[in-house]
Amino acid sequence: MAESILVTGGAGYIGSHTVLQLLLSGFRVVVVDNLNNSAAVAIKRVSELAGEFGKNLAFQQIDLRDKAALNKLFDLTHFDAVIHFAGLKAVGESVQKPLLYYNNNLIGTISLLEVMAAHRCMKLVFSSSATVYGCPKEVPCREEFPLSALNPYGRTKIIIEEICRDIHCADSDWKIILLRYFNPVGAHSSGYIGDDPHGVPNNLMPFVQQVAVGRRPALTVYGNDYSTKDGTGVRDYIHVVDLADGHVSALKKLFEGSNIGCEAYNLGTGKGTTVLEMVAAFESVSGKKVPLVMAGRRPGDAEILYASTAKAEKELKWKAKYSIEEMCRDQWNWASKNPYGYGSPDSSD
Numbered sequence: 001m002a003e004s005i006l007v008t009g010g011a012g013y014i015g016s017h018t019v020l021q022l023l024l025s026g027f028r029v030v031v032v033d034n035l036n037n038s039a040a041v042a043i044k045r046v047s048e049l050a051g052e053f054g055k056n057l058a059f060q061q062i063d064l065r066d067k068a069a070l071n072k073l074f075d076l077t078h079f080d081a082v083i084h085f086a087g088l089k090a091v092g093e094s095v096q097k098p099l100l101y102y103n104n105n106l107i108g109t110i111s112l113l114e115v116m117a118a119h120r121c122m123k124l125v126f127s128s129s130a131t132v133y134g135c136p137k138e139v140p141c142r143e144e145f146p147l148s149a150l151n152p153y154g155r156t157k158i159i160i161e162e163i164c165r166d167i168h169c170a171d172s173d174w175k176i177i178l179l180r181y182f183n184p185v186g187a188h189s190s191g192y193i194g195d196d197p198h199g200v201p202n203n204l205m206p207f208v209q210q211v212a213v214g215r216r217p218a219l220t221v222y223g224n225d226y227s228t229k230d231g232t233g234v235r236d237y238i239h240v241v242d243l244a245d246g247h248v249s250a251l252k253k254l255f256e257g258s259n260i261g262c263e264a265y266n267l268g269t270g271k272g273t274t275v276l277e278m279v280a281a282f283e284s285v286s287g288k289k290v291p292l293v294m295a296g297r298r299p300g301d302a303e304i305l306y307a308s309t310a311k312a313e314k315e316l317k318w319k320a321k322y323s324i325e326e327m328c329r330d331q332w333n334w335a336s337k338n339p340y341g342y343g344s345p346d347s348s349d
């Protein structure tokens, strides 16, 4: 019998791509999402892309803080493991509305962990972030580096990581993998699912894509006086399908029976790319010009951030495959086929 996986936040950007890879790998999947930052149509499209495996996907619109609803779901369904994506993720909004972030991300996670413990479902993969490294003293970032938060969003990730370490200390039946994502970009090669953030995008590539399809006039480049090759910030961009495959590898690690405990792994490519290099790669694959407006540094931005990939390669037997050109090609394929994401021109802002 195939293992059954609960995916929280599975209607979102990374979640939807991961659910597809899970289905194609033979898992049964139940998605729980409150659709706060996503659309149910994403689930429908994942099911279609999965072909015959689409029948192994179910969706429940539940807020994780609704513990009674979660309990009911766990009473009715046996889950072998949980992948926990659900959370709010806009850094700037977290500075303006810290309580919203602490309430949603922390209370949602505690509610989930309590229900899991009550049902003795003790295998978890959690979506952490490279943001937990703050502004590191050196790169590439290794998993044992000290953690520091630059904003409430980052603090929720560190607190949840600590909670995971604590629950494992208290009960060694917990097996937990904390995945620290670097910068996910791109979309499934079909162009049928992709990133569709509500409101003005915070992240570079969703913004670039909206400029390219004419929804916004220009990209504001935050800082061109960094100590980098062209003065703009350096990040480790990773294709979202590579990232999704990293979750399948993490689950396999949890199921192989090793005494994993609670371990953190970076998911990145190990390569740094500047903002201007990303824009140039996108212009070249799309044939679209992306007008730029140079501005000051964005508060809280690190100068250079990229991953050490050695631990994930060795222990999860996973390595990113896709190049920057392939990330941009698939981002453009999604953008040009869905200029308003899952919505319509009327529903966008």
Ligand code: NAD
Pocket: 008, 009, 010, 011, 012, 013, 014, 015, 032, 033, 034, 035, 036, 037, 038, 062, 063, 064, 065, 084, 085, 086, 087, 088, 089, 104, 108, 127, 128, 129, 130, 181, 182, 183, 184, 203
């Ligand atoms: P997303 O917003 O597309 O997906 C998150 C999903 O969680 C959404 O569908 C949203 O509706 C749902 N959700 C939020 N709060 C919920 C709640 N209380 N109950 C039920 N559902 C809820 O974001 P994403 O880019 O797919 O990110 C997924 C995870 O990865 C998040 O935890 C995010 O912090 C983390 N992460 C993302 C990035 C990135 O750049 N995208 C980088 C590092 C880490």
Ligand code: UFG
Pocket: 089, 091, 129, 130, 131, 132, 181, 182, 183, 202, 203, 204, 205, 207, 219, 220, 221, 222, 223, 232, 233, 234, 235, 275, 298, 301, 305
């Ligand atoms: N940038 C711009 N203009 C924009 C948006 C971004 O110049 O409109 C620049 C930023 O200054 C940075 C780079 O593009 O140099 C990447 O910025 P993103 O906002 O796309 O990504 P960040 O690395 O700042 O943060 C993202 C997520 C976090 C996550 C982190 C993990 O937003 O949630 O990656 O590394 F924690």
